[in-house]
Amino acid sequence: MISKKMEDAINKQINAELYSAYLYLSMASYFEASNLKGFANWMKVQASEEMEHAMKFYSFVNERGGRVVLDAIEKPPEKWDSPLAVFEYTYKHEQGVTSAINKLMDLARAENDKPTEILLQWYVTEQVEEEASASEYVEKLKLVGSSGNGLMMLDHELGMRKSG
Numbered sequence: 303m304i305s306k307k308m309e310d311a312i313n314k315q316i317n318a319e320l321y322s323a324y325l326y327l328s329m330a331s332y333f334e335a336s337n338l339k340g341f342a343n344w345m346k347v348q349a350s351e352e353m354e355h356a357m358k359f360y361s362f363v364n365e366r367g368g369r370v371v372l373d374a375i376e377k378p379p380e381k382w383d384s385p386l387a388v389f390e391y392t393y394k395h396e397q398g399v400t401s402a403i404n405k406l407m408d409l410a411r412a413e414n415d416k417p418t419e420i421l422l423q424w425y426v427t428e429q430v431e432e433e434a435s436a437s438e439y440v441e442k443l444k445l446v447g448s449s450g451n452g453l454m455m456l457d458h459e460l461g462m463r464k465s466g
C-alpha cells in the first residue's frame with residue numbers, strides 16, 4: 303500500500319500533468335488562430351501525451367490501494383508573442399516538470415517506496431525527451447527567424463507528429 307505522503311505528492315503531480323495538457327491545448331488553440339495548423343497539431347499530440355502521463359499516475363495510485371483526488375486545474379495563458387515565445391515557454395515549463403519529478407523521486411527514496419521509484423524512472427527518461435524536443439524547436443525557430451518560408455517548412459514538419 304502506498305503511504306499517505308506519497309499518495310498526496312502523486313495526486314499533486316496528476317494535477318500538474320493535467321495542467322500541462324491544458325497548457326498545450328491552449329498553445330494549440332493559439333496556433334490554430336494563427337493559421338499554423340502543423341504547430342497546432344504538435345501541441346494537440348503533446349496535450350494527449352500529458353493526459354497519458356496523468357493517467358499512468360492515476361492507475362498506479364489505484365493499483366497501490368490509494369485514492370486519486372482531483373483538484374482544480376489552473377487557467378493556462380492564452381497568448382504568446384510568437385511561435386518562438388511559445389516554445390521557450392514550453393522548454394521552461396518542462397524544466398519545471400523535470401524538477402517536480404526529481405523531487406518525487408527523492409521522496410520515493412526517502413520513503414523506501416520501490417514501486418514508486420520504478421514508476422518514476424519512466425518519467426525521468428520521458429523528461430529527458432520532453433526537454434530535448436522543446437529545446438530542439440526553440441533552436442529551429444531561432445534559425446528560422448523572420449523567414450515566412452522557414453516557418454512554413456517547420457509548420458509542415460510539426461504537422462507530421464502523430465500520437466504514440
Ligand code: OFO
Binds near residue numbers: 319351352355399
Ligand atoms: Fe508530463 O511531461 Fe510534459 O509536462
